[in-house]
Amino acid sequence: MLHIKDLNVYYGNIQALKGVTLDIEEGEIVTLIGANGAGKSTLLKTLSGLIKPKKGSIEYLGKSIAGKPAQSIVKAGMSHVPEGRRVFSNMTVEENLELGAFLRKDKQEIQKNLQKVYEIFPRLFERKKQLAGTLSGGEQQMLAMGRAIMAKPKLLLLDEPSMGLAPIIVRTIFQVIQEINEEGTTVLLVEQNAHMALSIAHRGYVIETGKVVLSGSAQELQESDELKQAYLGGH
Ligand code: ATP
Numbered sequence: 001m002l003h004i005k006d007l008n009v010y011y012g013n014i015q016a017l018k019g020v021t022l023d024i025e026e027g028e029i030v031t032l033i034g035a036n037g038a039g040k041s042t043l044l045k046t047l048s049g050l051i052k053p054k055k056g057s058i059e060y061l062g063k064s065i066a067g068k069p070a071q072s073i074v075k076a077g078m079s080h081v082p083e084g085r086r087v088f089s090n091m092t093v094e095e096n097l098e099l100g101a102f103l104r105k106d107k108q109e110i111q112k113n114l115q116k117v118y119e120i121f122p123r124l125f126e127r128k129k130q131l132a133g134t135l136s137g138g139e140q141q142m143l144a145m146g147r148a149i150m151a152k153p154k155l156l157l158l159d160e161p162s163m164g165l166a167p168i169i170v171r172t173i174f175q176v177i178q179e180i181n182e183e184g185t186t187v188l189l190v191e192q193n194a195h196m197a198l199s200i201a202h203r204g205y206v207i208e209t210g211k212v213v214l215s216g217s218a219q220e221l222q223e224s225d226e227l228k229q230a231y232l233g234g235h
Helices: 040-047 070-075 093-100 107-121 120-124 137-150 169-183 194-200 218-223 225-231
Strands: 004-013 014-024 031-034 054-060 079-081 155-159 186-191 203-208 211-217
Touching: 004 031, 004 040, 014 040, 014 211, 031 169, 040 054, 040 079, 040 155, 040 186, 054 194, 070 079, 070 120, 070 186, 079 169, 093 107, 093 137, 107 120, 120 169, 120 194, 137 169, 169 186, 186 194, 186 225, 203 218, 203 225, 211 218, 218 225
Parallel strands: 031 186, 031 203, 079 155, 155 186
Antiparallel strands: 004 014, 004 054, 203 211
């Protein structure tokens, strides 16, 4: 579904991605693990068209998308939930969710989808008329995910969905990711919480200072000594 080859990305003179090669097949949950500053968010931003790569190729559903505008990539069914839960603060919860579906024309399906999001996150239903800016951090994260679900993406890019959330909400979020995947959405999941990420992912890549240093099935990574020491707290 997604084939990234030799991707090089710079911020001015600083090289953030140094020849990243990575593949995602349809139906997978693939996780990207790495320390702060490794280049994870940069990779997601490059995929969704927010940053243009200097070199390398990105093939998505058989087409080259490297350097294409973000709108055309969204139209091709890729949704990005960025780090830091960006919601539209001055709009209500429901307006934010409806906005997620703005490219869709199937009105009845959209309504069904909205009900589904409310089923997944009852908290959003209770607060549907509340301004998004007044939600708690965890609620905003739910809303950002709900909005992405409303787009019915083929490929969902999630940037640290567990960041700053209480363990009980993290569990809900990870269950939701698994559910969305089972219903047909392919997922690229960036996480600092390697343990949780590997518990739901099929495969993973470890990225260090802009390079992929390790990749394999979730089980292989969970058993890897290298990963255990650096990212799984030695357990
Ligand atoms: P974290 O887990 O801390 O979010 P990350 O793996 O997502 O980290 P990136 O945000 O992709 O890391 O950053 C990769 C590198 O690029 C870092 O060294 C960062 O300082 C640098 N960088 C990111 N954004 C910019 C920018 N707008 N201008 C200059 N350098 C940047």
